[in-house]
Amino acid sequence: GENVEQHPSTLSVQEGDSAVIKCTYSDSASNYFPWYKQELGKGPQLIIDIRSNVGEKKDQRIAVTLNKTAKHFSLHITETQPEDSAVYFCAASKGGSYIPTFGRGTSLIVHP
Amino acid sequence: NAGVTQTPKFRVLKTGQSMTLLCAQDMNHEYMYWYRQDPGMGLRLIHYSVGEGTTAKGEVPDGYNVSRLKKQNFLLGLESAAPSQTSVYFCASSRSGTQETQYFGPGTRLLVL
Numbered sequence: 001g002e003n004v005e006q007h008p009s010t011l012s013v014q015e016g017d018s019a020v021i022k023c024t025y026s027d028s029a030s031n032y033f034p035w036y037k038q039e040l041g042k043g044p045q046l047i048i049d050i051r052s053n054v055g056e057k058k059d060q061r062i063a064v065t066l067n068k069t070a071k072h073f074s075l076h077i078t079e080t081q082p083e084d085s086a087v088y089f090c091a092a093s094k095g096g097s098y099i100p101t102f103g104r105g106t107s108l109i110v111h112p
Numbered sequence: 113n114a115g116v117t118q119t120p121k122f123r124v125l126k127t128g129q130s131m132t133l134l135c136a137q138d139m140n141h142e143y144m145y146w147y148r149q150d151p152g153m154g155l156r157l158i159h160y161s162v163g164e165g166t167t168a169k170g171e172v173p174d175g176y177n178v179s180r181l182k183k184q185n186f187l188l189g190l191e192s193a194a195p196s197q198t199s200v201y202f203c204a205s206s207r208s209g210t211q212e213t214q215y216f217g218p219g220t221r222l223l224v225l
Contacts, residue, residue: 009152032211043116043202043216044155051211089154093211098143098162099170100214104154 002027004092006103014111019080021106023090024072030092033073034100035064038087047088048075080110113138116217118203124223125193133188133220135203143206144186145170145214146178148199155202161186193224 003026013019023033031052036044050057050064050073057064061080066073077084087107093100116137125131135144146158157170161180175197177189186205190197201220206212 006154034213036214036216041219043204043218044214045216046213049213095211098160099145099157102155104152 002030002092002094002101004090004101004103006090006106008106009104010107010109012109012111013080015080015082017080019077019084019108019110021075021088021090021108022072023074023092023103024070025092025101026071027092027094028068028071029094031095032093032100033064033066034091035075036089036091038089038105040086044089077108080108082110082112084108085110115139116203116205116215118201118217118220120220121218122221122223124225125190126225127194129193130189130191131193131222132190133201133203133222135186135188135205135217136184137186137203137205137215138184139205139207139215140183141205141207141215142183143208143212144180145204145206146176146186146188147202147204148172149202149219150199158188158201193222195224198222198224 006023034049037047038044063076087105090103091100145160147155159178164183203217204214
């Protein structure tokens with residue numbers, strides 16, 4: 001089955017810095033890669049996703065890149081703000097599968 | 113729309129007691145999921161359903177049962193709670209299972225003593 005590794009487990013940055021979270025996946029058939037943000041005491045919420053026919057996608061301060069050859073994808077957050085502090089999960093899934101495989105999460109802390 | 117709701121928000125059980133967690137969604141989604149979240153372990157799938165009347169096992173199904181009698185509801189049961197089932201439980205739903213956004217509920221925090 002699919003295996004998704006996520007690094008780092010904890011990331012601490014100063015407000016205004018950039019943050020990068022990386023995930024690798026094992027199944028070359030995976031073709032959908034969502035990122036979820038989980039704020040304290042809440043359920044995860046989708047913030048951005050990318051499909052395998054696209055190499056990069058941006059939405060204001062966040063972007064996701066995908067390298068199919070290396071089987072890894074990354075979340076980039078620029079100009080971080082304290083409200084970006086949360087746990088971020090990456091996931092991977094493929095056509096015909098009902099179940100995404102999640103990474104173990106990254107706790108991002110943005111210091112004012 | 114309320115989205116995905118879960119009841120209760122918090123519960124304390126004694127070892128051996130039973131309980132049912134309720135998940136409801138008002139988005140007419142076909143697929144529903146139950147996850148548990150433990151520190152350092154991410155989200156692990158317990159059971160899921162691809163439509164009314166269907167259920168299937170996920171990664172960690174032992175000790176849990178589920179039912180999907182109505183499309184909008186997905187129930188998770190613990191027949192005989194164990195301390196190892198202390199966790200935060202999240203329900204999620206999606207329009208279809210393939211390459212679709214999952215919408216999560218706010219979670220149920222369960223403590224088994």
